[in-house]
Amino acid sequence: MFQTSIRRGYRVAILILTLSPTMAAAQVRIVQTNSGADTIHLIDPANNSIAGEIKGVPINHGAAASPDGRTLYFSSEAERVLAVVDARTLAITKKVALTGRPNNISIAGDGSRVYVGIVSEPGAVDVIDAKTLERVKSIPTRGGIHNVYVTPDGKHVVAGSIAGRNMMVIDARTDEPLWSLFDEGVRPMAFETDRDGSTKRMFVQLSDLHGFAIVDFKARKEVGRVTLPEIPVEQRDAGPFNASPSHGIGVTPDGTSLWVLSRPNGKVYAYSLPDLKLLGGVDVGKRPDWLTFTPDSKRVYVATEPADSVTVIDVPTRKEVTRVKVGRGPKRNITIVMK
């Protein structure tokens, strides 16, 4: 009996020793920017409490993280810089000067380059080398860039322009434009992948569209549009919505559903993938702006700017879990796994 307990104890100890380096080291955090402040908040999704605060990035806009989650990047509209932050100490280690006023940012899959959308005319995507932390290139665009993305397979950079009314797809190896689409202001986007990891479809929000366009990425063309449900006029928020009634869209990491925000309705809507069947909507609060998922696809975090809070939704049940108070004007958010 005693020997059995000791053996069990050894097994438990071995199990803990085997798992602990990974479990202790890997921390999931929701990184929430605050567009009206100089702070950024880190939320621990295990208990939905504030786990950290970064200071000194005024009017922060875009957020990105290195693949190991140890380095964070934020664009500052006020200072026109890319701020580099150590995720463990939450200290700013460098501010990289940009060619103009930045909006959203993205990072290469291998973490080697950070792409910054420059919204100032004539527009550009500034490229920052993540090792040297120097700006190494500025890719010209047709109009100021609001959002920039790296496709999940890392092969393309996609830049959306409101002023230029186009979406430009750039070869990530050569930095050369490959094709462009739309004659409307291009807002946030989400990506659906094929089995081989390549980009299958894009879901693109556009100026004044209460919904999203569907793009067949390989065919390089729009194949349809989905309009979000209407609610009774008396229940609708009258705005203003920055000419973007639907702003914020994302595919769950497991690829099974698409979540889309509605500012007039104050809701997030879920659609099944690949068939785009409406699953339902959830109240999130006034004027939602952006969303991000936990890596296990079980929770979605929705930033609601006027309330200075983030609404947490349980993905399988589509029920609100809680609301987390953050800084002034929360907009863009991302999920990081610190290894």
Added chain:
Amino acid sequence: MAQTPGQQELPDAAGKKILVASCTSCHELTEVTKFRGYYTRADWNDIVVTMVKYGATVKEQDVPVLVDYLYSTLGKKN
């Protein structure tokens, strides 16, 4: 008529009328006032030019009036 968030903190002037008429159809004014103290005249000009490209209706002759107003009320002073 009640003023929207951000309006009360701005002094009355010709530039304010242009600001309210041109910007509040798309934005709360707090989207503008949040930049208080950060921008030079050139930076404010960049913002106005970008917004006109976005579709904001600002007459050509009103652009410098609006830029001057934004800089004088919200601009970087040192």
